[in-house]
Amino acid sequence: MPSWTLLTGRLALGASLALATSVLASTAFAQATSETMLKDRKITIGFANQAPWGFKGEDGEATGFHPDLVRAAFKPLGVEKIELVIAEFGALIPALAAKRVDIVASGLAINPQRCKQVIFSEPDLAVGDGVLVAKGNPLNIHSYADVVANSQIRMGGGRGSSNTQNALDAGIPSSQMTLFQDVGASVSALTAKRVDAVTMSIGSLIAVMQSPNLKDVERAMPFKPFIKPNGQPALNYAALAFRPADTELRDLYNKRLAEMRNDGTLAKIMEKYGFSPTAEMAPPAIKAAELCQG
Missing domain, CATH: 3.40.190.10 (Periplasmic binding protein-like II)
Structure with missing residues (x-):
């Protein structure tokens, strides 16, 4: 033991x-x-x-x-x-x-x-941002730029998280961003189709995907990281x-x-x-x- x-x-x-x-x-x-x-x-x-x-x-x-x-x-x-x-x-x-x-x-x-x-x-x-989407990624989301280009996409993210800030810094309007208290709330919103995608850390996304009850969502792959003003990708x-x-x-x-x-x-x-x-x-x-x- x-x-x-x-x-x-x-x-x-x-x-x-x-x-x-x-x-x-x-x-x-x-x-x-x-x-x-x-x-x-x-x-x-x-x-x-x-x-x-x-x-x-x-x-x-x-x-x-x-x-x-x-x-x-x-x-x-x-x-x-x-x-x-x-x-x-x-x-x-x-x-x-x-x-x-x-x-x-x-x-x-x-x-x-x-x-x-x-x-x-x-x-x-x-480790960068991960994005959770509906099964099959029907809106073809592979970067924050894809969300910016489609004003109908509703993005969710944690209130105060670096991932949400990266999405906003990438140009996603606040009108397309819904903030949630925690990862669980944002995932529930995705499965209830109140948002189309959720941004979170890769580690959090992997932990979420281990739940046997989540069968209608998947990780958006590939997903391009946000490039910061200094030209470097937003990675840890x-x-x-x-x-x-x-x-x-x-x-x-x-x-x-x-x-x-x-x-x-x-x-x-x-x-x-x-x-x-x-x-x-x-x-x-x-x-x-x-x-x-x-």
Whole structure:
């Protein structure tokens, strides 16, 4: 049986001190982390119990995209046991800083603010907006531009979400946009035909599609991401997070990630959890260091 621990936001109380300690840790400690992991054949991962990123399966084991990726990366190196720590999303980085976990594996997006607290692996996923439509995509929606071009299309989205803002920034008039309190309400509106399409994050869309009761909707594929004014696509790049001192462990994982990208393992795990390798695999040219610079 797996070993489970539930953490709460209380971890954040000591996060600053723990983080300072980890930042000042020596290179020798970083080497010891990976060496100890390989010697003990054990690693501890933290995740937020959210599908499809990482969640507790019916068998009690951690499942999901990132836990599976960690297993695939380290099992060939002799790491046979993965200890699991469930935490609130906001408590994951404090748990890492406090050395309660070795890796955060929960769909964490790379951004400059987080890069001040952790070091990231190279990105594995490029996650943008997903659009849910009626079965067969009868209105042929493959971009926000398609909605702009057809004033009869009614788009739904979460109130205050970045996905909804992307749709509005792409030029969809507010008169064509209906705002909802949460994903469940927007999906209900779609199935009731009160809207023709709903925008949400790819992760949320995949989780919605796992419901056995949803039979008359599908993901709009392909779907072109919104291009921001700076010319860059509106994408979040997901990766694993490590303590700043654990550069050797991070580098070891990056080497395995490159191998899994080349041998097809990464694509298989993506497909298992509803991600499209052609649409959502992060390009090798996109580097964590550059994303940390914004």
